Amino acid sequence: MDTPKTMEAAHIGSSVVIKGELSGSEDLYIDGQVEGNIELKGNRLTIGPNGQIRADISAKNVVVHGKLEGNVQASERVELKNSAVAVGDIFAQKISIEDGAYFKGKVDIQKLEVSKPDLPASGKTNAAAASESVSGKSASATSPDSTLATANKTQVTEPNKI
Amino acid sequence: MATHSFMRLFRSAAVGGESTPSPSQNKQRFTRKSSGLTELGRVLRSEDSLCVLDIGSTSANNIRYLTDLGHKPYSEDLLDASTDTSLIVRDENGQQTIDTKRFLSENLTYSAALFDVVMCWNLADYMDESLVKPVVGRLWSVLKPGGALLAFFHTQEAGIDAPCYRYHILAPDTLEMQHIEAHKDARKGPAGTTQNSNPSGFRLQRVFNNRHIENLFRDFSSIKFFLTRDNIREVLVVR
Numbered sequence: 001m002d003t004p005k006t007m008e009a010a011h012i013g014s015s016v017v018i019k020g021e022l023s024g025s026e027d028l029y030i031d032g033q034v035e036g037n038i039e040l041k042g043n044r045l046t047i048g049p050n051g052q053i054r055a056d057i058s059a060k061n062v063v064v065h066g067k068l069e070g071n072v073q074a075s076e077r078v079e080l081k082n083s084a085v086a087v088g089d090i091f092a093q094k095i096s097i098e099d100g101a102y103f104k105g106k107v108d109i110q111k112l113e114v115s116k117p118d119l120p121a122s123g124k125t126n127a128a129a130a131s132e133s134v135s136g137k138s139a140s141a142t143s144p145d146s147t148l149a150t151a152n153k154t155q156v157t158e159p160n161k162i
Numbered sequence: 163m164a165t166h167s168f169m170r171l172f173r174s175a176a177v178g179g180e181s182t183p184s185p186s187q188n189k190q191r192f193t194r195k196s197s198g199l200t201e202l203g204r205v206l207r208s209e210d211s212l213c214v215l216d217i218g219s220t221s222a223n224n225i226r227y228l229t230d231l232g233h234k235p236y237s238e239d240l241l242d243a244s245t246d247t248s249l250i251v252r253d254e255n256g257q258q259t260i261d262t263k264r265f266l267s268e269n270l271t272y273s274a275a276l277f278d279v280v281m282c283w284n285l286a287d288y289m290d291e292s293l294v295k296p297v298v299g300r301l302w303s304v305l306k307p308g309g310a311l312l313a314f315f316h317t318q319e320a321g322i323d324a325p326c327y328r329y330h331i332l333a334p335d336t337l338e339m340q341h342i343e344a345h346k347d348a349r350k351g352p353a354g355t356t357q358n359s360n361p362s363g364f365r366l367q368r369v370f371n372n373r374h375i376e377n378l379f380r381d382f383s384s385i386k387f388f389l390t391r392d393n394i395r396e397v398l399v400v401r
Contacts, residue, residue, distance in 0.1 A: 095229075096222065097220060097222035098222070099222070101220055101222075102239065103220045104237060104238045104239065105236065105238075106236045107225050107234070107235050107236075107237070109229040
């Protein structure tokens with residue numbers, strides 16, 4: 001089981017309740033309740049066994065041990081562990097579902113598109129773009145202090161009922 | 163009693179015949195050849211980006227198999243959803259029944275004619291009787307005209323304690339069967355879905371004969387039966 005390591009991922013404990021938008025540029029482990037939107041472009045989100053999320057999620061990798069209601073957009077991989085209960089659509093390049101996990105929704109595998117250089121002069125640029133695409137890193141700039149930000153918008157996302 | 167024992171022996175023989183234990187899996191997993199799946203495979207391989215609904219228990223194998231073929235799999239465990247205790251209501255006679263209307267408002271809520279294929283597996287055999295016809299009606303409406311539905315039905319010889327399996331697609335003609343255990347908080351009644359000689363499993367609710375099956379799918383345009391040696395009828399229907 002993935003456990004948070006203090007130096008590697010921010011940690012939201014099981015007693016914490018967040019309503020609103022949550023974004024950041026570091027790995028995040030949530031064992032509490034979050035309602036709204038979660039955006040961790042280029043980073044990993046882990047929902048712990050006590051985690052209860054009602055939110056649309058955008059991240060590089062998403063690992064679910066707890067409960068999730070909302071759509072997931074992962075630039076790389078989604079993992080539903082055996083204790084996971086996930087309701088919503090999943091868009092990712094790869095998905096793994098352990099025996100015992102509950103999933104209700106659609107899986108849409110996004111094929112990796114690697115552009116080939118067509119001209120020697122532009123080859124470097126294209127290769128750089130491809131490399132960025134493979135690593136799943138967002139081209140948009142992230143805040144330098146890379147701390148989590150919670151906005152007070154309380155835009156509760158209605159779960160996508162299929 | 164003697165008949166019951168004989169049927170147990172017969173089932174064991176069938177498991178050793180058409181269905182064989184998978185050595186890499188635990189004792190409750192078996193593999194079996196499936197003519198219905200083979201036939202359905204022709205549809206699945208004919209084009210990509212098909213919308214496929216799997217209403218059995220969540221199966222990573224099935225999702226992987228379908229995404230590898232370029233399809234969009236949808237997963238929804240209807241048998242599990244049907245055991246929600248909050249669905250139980252009392253009718254005008256004070257008898258316990260299932261709130262079918264609410265069940266259909268919370269499940270299978272897709273737009274009309276969305277799916278090319280529905281994998282129904284053995285749902286109708288284990289789901290509460292009051293839900294079977296409404297669910298088949300809803301499946302008809304979410305299937306595209308020409309869309310295919312694969313379902314399995316036990317024969318009389320399977321016996322009342324036939325275990326409920328989830329089905330994993332291993333190959334275009336091969337399924338792995340894994341015994342399903344009901345959730346601890348699963349509903350027990352009104353028809354006693356989880357009450358059974360094996361208390362941890364789902365109970366076979368009824369046995370459909372060919373005429374029942376034809377009636378159940380009478381709104382569909384065609385129906386094809388595949389007889390097997392392990393007391394299961396495979397049925398492929400086309401809307």
